[in-house]
Amino acid sequence: MTRSTRLFIILGVVLALIGGAAYAAVQVTKDTVNTAVPQVDLFGPSEEPSASPSPSASPTPPAGADIKGPLNMLILGRDTREEQKGSPAHGDVVMILHIDKDLTSAYLTSLPRDLLVDIPAFTPSRFRGERSKLTHALTYGARLPGGKYDIALGFQLLAKTVSKYTGIARFDAGAVISFNGYIRLINAIGGVDIYVDQKVVSIHRRPDGVHRATCRGCEHGYSGPRMTYNVGTRHMNGWQALDYARQRYITGSDYARQRHQRQLIKAMFTKLLSGDVLTRPGRFDEVLSELGQTFTFDGRGRKPMEFVYALRNLRPANLTLVGLPGSGVFSGGAYRGERLNGDQTAYFAALRADKLDAWAKSHPKLLNLR
Template sequence: MTRSARLFIVLGLALALVGGAAYAAVQVTKDRVDSAIPQVDLFGPSEEPAPSPSPSASPTPPAGADVKGPLNMLILGRDTREEQKGSPAHGDVVMILHVNKDLTSAYLTSLPRDLLVDIPAFAPSRFRGERSKLTHALTYGARMPGGKYDIAQGFQLLAKTVSKYTGIARFDAGAVISFNGYIRLINAIGGVDIYVDQKVVSIHRRPDGVHRAVCRGCEHGYSGPRMTYNVGNRHMNEWQALDYARQRYITGSDYARQRHQRQLIKAMLTKALSMDLLANPTKLDDVLAALGETFTFDGRGRKPSEFVYALRNIRPANLTLVGLPGGGVFSGGAYRGERLGGDQTTYFAALRADKLDAWVKSHPKLVNTR
């Protein structure tokens, strides 16, 4: 199996970031991959005319050979909050993956969940528009009659909101990741190795992995002993990896959490490279089944396997993790949300111009190196 196929199986289209040598191996698994990942319409009706079909070449080129860069992909980590019955889903993690014009380098950054943004009006959910936290865009857009929520519909409003904020006119693909699916997926690949870059004390889990008891009036709403992740290299199982990447009541708050989430993604990619899933059909089936519970994907008309081929030349070393700094916004002493600093303006300008390589070189302190 090629490296691109391995990584795709682990993280789906949006994170198929490592290429391989032989497309024949991708062919072996592409139908299984395409059928394993739920593919839905996340962006809504296209405002662009459908492309005219191109004449078939002889011999027929591999599917995905005509994918051109640069590419921008919107990734949503969905907080289902299943422990709170009746609570609507929230957009807890928002990431943007940019792949350069020649499809050899990729850049991953995050937007704070509490980022103050202008959420535009959205007719499908009868939302009139307002200035609010980014996490609310999914909730407002997903509202349906009868108190129900449609995540795909909510993603449409989230994408419009992120486009308005960043100036990215169109995303080429989108993905929704379920936190619960993450647990099964990390378990399927045998855990991950992560460098813990600061002490992290969990508010959600006890040292034995059991959820801490809900407690009114207690700090952060929970009571009991707390799992602690000390600085250093550590192998994490599924619940530890997700728990570590979810904590935001730590030094650096949500910006540290964003860094740890990007760190987890890269750790999953690295672990995937050490596995030969094609030689282990049982493990392959386990990973595909976990992926089906983890990912929902929209390639805007293209199948996942097309992106596997298109991104075959990207290497893990060419995935750059970028943390955009910011700070809290207060009014009358009350917390209102987050605001990114001036670096975000130049970052997204460089992204739109496909010049992030030069931007990264001039902002080395904003690159996550571990």
């Protein structure tokens, strides 16, 4: 179990910054937002010409007013394994955010880290291409001579791989989220309220939050009392939210873990837009500071505040969470990876056509409602 699965809770803050109610609160500090969020070229040279902005009207419209939907954003949860110097980069959480033509509703889904995909050849890292797990796309793309890694190059190959699998020709924005400051970030917004949809027993934490002792030969490698999250709505602080979102030795295994990550994202989005995080300057600056240490953004030439304005009408109630079911692939008795069970074909076809509302009505069992 790698640590990057814990971090996708931070996407909630990202959604808040690019979401609707955030605009009114942060427009007076737009320069601060644009500089606080690191911006990196994650997609590389464009394979198609960029659309020219519409001619400016009089008076000049706000920056981002000419951004049109639908939009697709690729989000990566990055496992840097920072405690291991020289360790390769890993992409353990991959999510796709689709925002409709009117820029008022969105759909968020996950791709399994072990999804078996065709990773295309990638000249910058001298990778020849192969069929492997999705998580390896970041590693193969980022790997450079001399044991060095370039995460931006890795993201390029990951994006190409996801595009090939989903048929999404072009992503309009991308983000990389790392570990730094995740517990502080959740605590900075005062914790989150989340509905625990099944009993989850932690393998990592004791009820008091202390890490369980490592134990050779013990179940999952740990010993001692275990934190338990019972069914029902629960307020969680940073370590609890982190711990809850990382558990996979539960009913539904990694697919349940993905669902809990998405639930937590929406819980953070809701908290950010309903509390005083965005209206109290000191509190907002604290969140921005933590965000700057965990989040890298590529708006393909657009600054973060342009997306803040364009998505100013997006609300938590209009963010739909989608779980695409799958199962393990075995060969010769050995585990090879994961494959989705076929529902993804219709889902991504509807996404490309911007008809996910109709798809959702006909696939209610694949929606995470709480």
